[in-house]
Amino acid sequence: MTQKIIAVAVNQDGTIAAHAGRASTWQVYAADESGAELAWTLDLTEFGSLHEWHVRGDGNRHPLHYVDAAIAASAGDGVIRRLAERNTELVTTSEISPQQAIAAYLAGKLVVGLPHDDQQCLKGHH
DSSP states (O other), rough: OOOEEEEBOOOOSSSSSSTTTTTTTEEEEEEEETTEEEEEEEEEOOEEEHHHHHHOOOOOOGGGGGSEEEESSSHHHHHHHHHHHHOOOEEEEEOOOOOHHHHHHTTOOOOOOOOHHHHHHHHHHO
């Protein structure tokens, strides 16, 4: 397996964040068959969130457009589609540990996350 760059949306306590489009912190890992190592952390402002970036629609690339995969607990169809257009696969999971989620993703055994709640998204409750 070649090395993959995998970003995981995280909360302040280090668990996987609920909403990819509104997540402000992403841990970015370099992963291969020997494991995953934290490469850097991406801290976004609200203006820099995936949701706001994609709504702006100015065509510029977001930093997460450069990773191979992104993991969060939930994500809307729009964020999933827009990342896919930039060759970034966004997957959701009910796993709470970034390291365990990455290992499961690489093994093809990642447990799917909760459905996205569009009404909560519109209200900004993430």
